[in-house]
Structures are given as C-alpha cells and as structure tokens.
Amino acid sequence: MDKIGNVDVSKIAEEFGTPAYVYDKSIIIENYNKLYAAFRKYYPNTKIHYSAKANTNLHILRIIKEQGGGVDCSSPVEFFLAQKAGFDNHRILYTGNYESYEDLRPVAFENLKLNLDDIESFKRLAEINIPELISFRINPGMGRGGHEGITTGGTEAKFGIPYEKAFDAYKLAKDSGVKRFGIHMMTGSNNLEPYFFAEIVDKLLIIAAELFGKLGEVPEYFDIGGGMGVPYSDEEQEMNIDLMAKLVSEVFTERCEKYGFGSPKLILEPGRFLVANAGYLIAKVTGIKRSYKTFAGLDAGMNTLIRPALYGAEHRVSIYNKPQGNNTINLCGQICENSDIFSKNTDMPELETGDLAVFRDAGAYCYAMASNYNNRMRPPEVLIDEGKAKLIRRRETIDDVLALYPAE
Ligand SMILES: Cc1ncc(COP(=O)(O)O)c(C=O)c1O
Structure with a gap:
C-alpha cells in the first residue's frame, strides 16, 4: 500500500509525522x-x-x-x-x-x-x-x-x-x-x-x-x-x-x-x-531485534491501535515501497506489555529502521480506543479529500498531558 486516496504514504508521513491515522x-x-x-x-x-x-x-x-x-x-x-x-x-x-x-x-x-x-x-x-x-x-x-x-x-x-x-x-x-x-x-x-x-x-x-x-x-x-x-x-x-x-x-x-x-x-x-476500511495507520520501524524470534519495533503500539491486544484482532499490514517478502517477522510496539504485538510470525520483506508500515482497516475502533499509556501521545488524524491531505486532529503534546494537573 503505497498511496492512500492517491496521496503517497511517504509524503503523508513526512508532513504529519508518524504514527498517524489517515482516512479516505x-x-x-x-x-x-x-x-x-x-x-x-x-x-x-x-x-x-x-x-x-x-x-x-x-x-x-x-x-x-x-x-x-x-x-x-x-x-x-x-x-x-x-x-x-x-x-x-x-x-x-x-x-x-x-x-x-x-x-x-x-x-x-x-x-x-x-x-x-x-x-x-x-x-x-x-x-x-x-x-x-x-x-x-x-x-x-x-x-x-x-x-x-x-x-x-x-x-x-x-x-x-x-x-x-x-x-x-x-x-x-x-x-x-x-x-x-x-x-x-x-x-x-x-x-x-x-x-x-x-x-x-x-x-x-x-x-x-x-x-x-x-x-x-x-x-x-x-x-x-x-x-x-x-x-x-x-x-x-x-x-x-x-x-x-x-x-x-x-x-x-x-x-x-x-x-x-x-x-x-x-x-x-x-x-x-x-468507516473501518476508509482508515489506515502509518507507523515507522524504530528497530529490528533478532531475539529468539525476529521482532520489528514500531513507533505505534497498543496505545495507538489496541484491537490486536484487546481481542486478538488482525489488521493487514504492508511496507511502503517494498513488495511482500518471506522473512518471518513479529511486528510490535514500544509499550511495556508483551501483548503489544500486532502480528506474529508474519511474512514480510527485509525490514530496516525507518521503513513505513501501513495498517489497513484502521478507521473504526482504532483512534477511538487509543490511549496515552506509557505516556505516549495520541497520533494525529489526517483526511484525504480529492487528492489532498488535511489535518483533522493534531497530535497530542506534553502540554495536553500537563494541562490535566492542578496548578502548583
Ligand atoms: C448500541 C450500539 N449501536 C451500534 C454499534 C455499532 O456497531 P458496529 O460498529 O458493529 O456497526 C454499537 C457498537 O458496539 C453499539 O453498541
């Protein structure tokens, strides 16, 4: 999946950062x-x-x-x-x-x-x-x-x-x-x-x-x-x-x-x-670990998309500008829970830090269930309308988090 509504995924990632939800x-x-x-x-x-x-x-x-x-x-x-x-x-x-x-x-x-x-x-x-x-x-x-x-x-x-x-x-x-x-x-x-x-x-x-x-x-x-x-x-x-x-x-x-x-x-x-199939989540590979299994860590986790951890839901995922390969990879987030794993033993291309992963069918019960567990910020939401990408909710910031505490 290299384009969403005719807009290049890497352009969206560049403009709005990752992780980011995108809707067509x-x-x-x-x-x-x-x-x-x-x-x-x-x-x-x-x-x-x-x-x-x-x-x-x-x-x-x-x-x-x-x-x-x-x-x-x-x-x-x-x-x-x-x-x-x-x-x-x-x-x-x-x-x-x-x-x-x-x-x-x-x-x-x-x-x-x-x-x-x-x-x-x-x-x-x-x-x-x-x-x-x-x-x-x-x-x-x-x-x-x-x-x-x-x-x-x-x-x-x-x-x-x-x-x-x-x-x-x-x-x-x-x-x-x-x-x-x-x-x-x-x-x-x-x-x-x-x-x-x-x-x-x-x-x-x-x-x-x-x-x-x-x-x-x-x-x-x-x-x-x-x-x-x-x-x-x-x-x-x-x-x-x-x-x-x-x-x-x-x-x-x-x-x-x-x-x-x-x-x-x-x-x-x-x-x-x-709305489900109108939504995508773009996340960036932050590191590859060759442990007992091979893990690719993403900058999105169960804080961003909890459905896999919550009820074993699946989301198809592809890598920007790389055809499907046959490397057995476990895609995971950065959250301190071992249920923070998006897909187990999946066939993927050879991955490198900086690759962009695109999750499909992420328009329903995805942003809506996002949290800031581990004090990770909620991502922005972007709407693609007639070939143009527009921010429809900004990324959460540390100021949003601090605003909830009473003044000292
Ligand atoms: C009362 C009610 N109506 C509608 C819905 C929407 O369900 P769905 O997204 O499966 O169409 C829900 C989902 O839980 C619900 O609780």
Whole structure:
C-alpha cells in the first residue's frame, strides 16, 4: 500500500509525522451510499444513524451528516460532538449502558430517541423528566460477534433487558406518561453473514408482537443496531450488503404486516461498516531485534491501535515501497506489555529502521480506543479529500498531558 486516496504514504508521513491515522473520505461516502441504496431499494423507510463510537472525529461526523445520515451517541460528550457537527436533535439517537444521572441529565429534555439499557435507567430518567418517546434496548437472548468481546447479545451479555422482562419496563414507561415507543437491539459487531441479520430481526419482531400486543401500543421504530462487518484478512469475504438488506427487509415487512405494525421506521446504527476500511495507520520501524524470534519495533503500539491486544484482532499490514517478502517477522510496539504485538510470525520483506508500515482497516475502533499509556501521545488524524491531505486532529503534546494537573 503505497498511496492512500492517491496521496503517497511517504509524503503523508513526512508532513504529519508518524504514527498517524489517515482516512479516505471517498471510501466513507461510498460505504454510506452502498448501505443506504440497498435498504432504500427494499425498505424505503430505513434510516441510517452512524454509530459515533466507532470514530468520533468531528470531521468524520460531518461527512455522515452531509450524506443525510443521522448519528447514534453513547455518552454526553458524543451527544455534544454530534450537535457540534451540526446534527439536529431529531437525527440523534442516544444509546447508553447503565446510564447514570450524569449520562441522562444532558439529554433528558432534548427530544432525542433514547434507547434505554434497563428499567432502572428509566427510573433514573423519570426523576429528571418523562420524555414523550422511549425505547428500550432488548437482549433477544442471542448474539454473535467477530470476537467474544464484541458479542453484545445473549445470556453472557451485559447489555439491554432480557426480552422476558421487557414488558415491565414498557409498562412502567407507559404508566409514567410516555406516549410513543420504539424498540432497540444490538447483538454483536463485525458480522459478515447476511442471514444472521434476518434471523435476529425475525426474533425481535416476534418479541415485539407479544410485548406491544400486551401493552396496547404500536412502536414507531425498530432499531436493529449496527454490527455489519468488514473483512480484516484476505481469507474473509465482504458481506453481500444487497442480500443482507433484502433478507432483513423481507422478514421485517412480512412480520410488520402480520402483527399490524404498518410500515414503521427501520433504523440501522452502523459504525464499523461505514468507516473501518476508509482508515489506515502509518507507523515507522524504530528497530529490528533478532531475539529468539525476529521482532520489528514500531513507533505505534497498543496505545495507538489496541484491537490486536484487546481481542486478538488482525489488521493487514504492508511496507511502503517494498513488495511482500518471506522473512518471518513479529511486528510490535514500544509499550511495556508483551501483548503489544500486532502480528506474529508474519511474512514480510527485509525490514530496516525507518521503513513505513501501513495498517489497513484502521478507521473504526482504532483512534477511538487509543490511549496515552506509557505516556505516549495520541497520533494525529489526517483526511484525504480529492487528492489532498488535511489535518483533522493534531497530535497530542506534553502540554495536553500537563494541562490535566492542578496548578502548583
Ligand atoms: C448500541 C450500539 N449501536 C451500534 C454499534 C455499532 O456497531 P458496529 O460498529 O458493529 O456497526 C454499537 C457498537 O458496539 C453499539 O453498541
């Protein structure tokens, strides 16, 4: 990978330093339009709300807004950033987890679509305000994700209300004065199997039929979460989005008709699918060590990109201006943890200090999860737009770190 959006990788490294995250705007737009077009074709009343947690850079949020999308926020600061990016409140969802009073206060009077995690969250909200519209996140008793850490439905999941208990939450909301309702689920991330989405939508609709039948209400929207995956290795295939949209829309339409739900809004909350493959991480080789194994150290580590250390995730990596070779190399960072290893026993060209490594599919849950562990600074973020590279977040500095300490 020598160019990103037609800009030479070494030029980007020279101008912005390394490590650096780089995003290709045209790929984000292409991903959005692909998903939107597929659902518009099969179920026109579909809305896309980008899951801001995947990559909250204000400039990325603005790209989604320009395409006509909405946003899904998971915290007060994400809500604040969404507003700053220009989203109107009616285009903002708010889906928390164990929402505290502090999480609920800034959104309680904003007429957002609130997807509450539990009946207890509703009780806390009710002490602040009773909104007109409420939705609860349902755990449909099943889930699937690319790794255990990103499976968010099923009996081991900490998210949502078990579907058997959901009626109590809705009943309390109705008795407290809530007039309009939605229903939400999010069962796992990085799924590449179209049939899985149809299966969970089917389950949600069956749950909703019993629940809303008993409640005597019809939900205004069904939010089926995100979870659409991207391939992270050459062995994986891209998901067939058209097929996924077709299968989901078919089962959704059929069930809505059967249960008298009409044609409610179908909401999707994709994060990874919209931004993952638009992002790259450029890092520089800082040294080669011939130990029991051969290690190549980089100036990026688990502080920059934690997915491999966190759940054994893979990111394809190539070396600027060097063809793939057959030297067995372990690529690692500089952090004091032995889990700070990006790829084990990988075939690489002969490496030297100063080589540039380019990690692919680094647009989602990469910068967003970066830290300054070992007091390494977070990298800058760069956007490639029409062949030009623009800084969209500067590198963290020692002054940013010092600013957090009280004056002496
Ligand atoms: C509530 C909610 N919606 C949407 C998403 C986005 O998921 P993905 O990036 O897999 O599309 C997540 C991710 O964890 C989530 O928790």
